[in-house]
Amino acid sequence: MGIGNKTQGPLTPAVFAVLLALAENDKHGYAIMKEARTPQGGGIEMGPGTLYGTLDRLMRDGLVEESGVSDDERRRYYRLKARGRKVVAAELERLQTAVKQGRALGLLPDGARR
Amino acid sequence: MSAHSRRIERLYARALRLYPRAFQESYAGPMRQALRDALTDSTLTRPRFFLLLLRDFFTSLIKEHFAMLRETYSRPALVFNALVLAGISTVLALALYAIPQQVLRTGANDPQIQLATDAAARIESGTVPSEAAATGDVDMARSLAPFVIVYDDEGRPVASQARLNGSIPAPPQGVFRYVREHGEERVSWQPGSGVRVAAVIERVGGAHPGFVLAGRSLREVEKREAQVRAMAGVAWLGILGLILVGSVAFGWITRKKAVAAAV
Numbered sequence: 001m002g003i004g005n006k007t008q009g010p011l012t013p014a015v016f017a018v019l020l021a022l023a024e025n026d027k028h029g030y031a032i033m034k035e036a037r038t039p040q041g042g043g044i045e046m047g048p049g050t051l052y053g054t055l056d057r058l059m060r061d062g063l064v065e066e067s068g069v070s071d072d073e074r075r076r077y078y079r080l081k082a083r084g085r086k087v088v089a090a091e092l093e094r095l096q097t098a099v100k101q102g103r104a105l106g107l108l109p110d111g112a113r114r
Numbered sequence: 115m116s117a118h119s120r121r122i123e124r125l126y127a128r129a130l131r132l133y134p135r136a137f138q139e140s141y142a143g144p145m146r147q148a149l150r151d152a153l154t155d156s157t158l159t160r161p162r163f164f165l166l167l168l169r170d171f172f173t174s175l176i177k178e179h180f181a182m183l184r185e186t187y188s189r190p191a192l193v194f195n196a197l198v199l200a201g202i203s204t205v206l207a208l209a210l211y212a213i214p215q216q217v218l219r220t221g222a223n224d225p226q227i228q229l230a231t232d233a234a235a236r237i238e239s240g241t242v243p244s245e246a247a248a249t250g251d252v253d254m255a256r257s258l259a260p261f262v263i264v265y266d267d268e269g270r271p272v273a274s275q276a277r278l279n280g281s282i283p284a285p286p287q288g289v290f291r292y293v294r295e296h297g298e299e300r301v302s303w304q305p306g307s308g309v310r311v312a313a314v315i316e317r318v319g320g321a322h323p324g325f326v327l328a329g330r331s332l333r334e335v336e337k338r339e340a341q342v343r344a345m346a347g348v349a350w351l352g353i354l355g356l357i358l359v360g361s362v363a364f365g366w367i368t369r370k371k372a373v374a375a376a377v
Contacts, residue, residue: 028144028147029144029145029147029148029151030147030148030151030152030155033148033152034155045166046166046170047166047167047169047170047171047174048141048144048145048148048149048167048170049133049145049170049171049173049174049175049177049178050170050173050174050177051148052137052140052141052144052145052148053137053174053177053178053181056137056140056141057181075144075147076144
């Protein structure tokens with residue numbers, strides 16, 4: 001089953017981090033890895049093998065594409081497609097619902113007061 | 115870039131050759147570039163990055179090889195063809211066992227049919243039932259010789275050429291009921307533990323109504339059936355093995371086209 005079919009289900013941390021990193025703008029491989037490492041990018045440490053394996057599957061599923069822009073023969077840039085944007089938005093909504101529940105249960109501080 | 119970093123990159127470039135060819139062709143260059151970028155990233159501590167790189171290399175290597183195998187061998191047409199061939203070979207193997215088994219089993223009745231018919235005819239033409247089965251001493255547990263047993267109309271033994279553990283066994287009453295209605299029955303009869311007999315039971319009419327049972331041990335026939343079963347089993351496993359090897363080879367030969375189409 002492709003990742004694009006899982007719009008209702010949770011994404012793997014690597015897929016989520018890559019899609020989230022590309023939601024901001026087109027990025028090359030290392031920029032995605034770097035963004036994924038940040039807390040706001042998902043806090044995922046991934047190496048080149050995991051990154052390009054994930055990108056390969058995301059491209060096959062039509063969520064990401066190569067932008068065609070390159071500042072170096074080896075440095076390819078990737079872009080989020082509309083379908084990929086929908087998938088990452090659905091995942092964020094799912095997480096937001098879980099966070100709301102966490103707040104309601106007192107597991108997290110109330111975001112409005114912070 | 116330092117000489118140390120260049121050495122690491124060369125080593126990584128060699129290691130990348132272990133990835134599946136299609137993946138390597140698509141991403142080896144960008145992966146080397148990502149490594150180069152990481153090595154020049156001052157925010158990243160080297161030991162932490164090398165540990166990550168090592169872990170990432172092995173996990174993604176395994177993952178990509180599995181993905182390649184899945185893409186190569188989980189193609190519906192390949193799986194469907196293999197399953198159809200496996201189904202055909204299973205039916206053929208079953209036929210290879212069932213047909214000779216039936217021939218052997220029905221052939222095991224041949225002399226008994228003649229013996230039972232003759233004995234029944236003799237009794238109906240006036241021979242005393244107790245004399246229709248000439249005295250014999252066939253040990254049903256050991257002998258392969260055919261034998262005749264005569265029963266009265268109630269299914270009680272009247273005369274017998276064979277004994278089992280010193281007594282004359284009788285088939286279940288249901289067999290006699292069936293023969294009373296249909297005239298004849300051919301059954302595999304187990305008069306005792308480990309003793310199986312190919313029995314033909316005929317109805318006897320006339321002045322001395324009753325039944326004639328002609329039987330013969332199935333021991334040798336069942337040995338032959340076991341041989342046929344073993345041969346059919348070996349043939350089946352052999353064909354399944356060939357289908358597996360053929361499917362793997364076909365999947366491998368056609369893998370590039372499939373991967374290229376998927377990308």
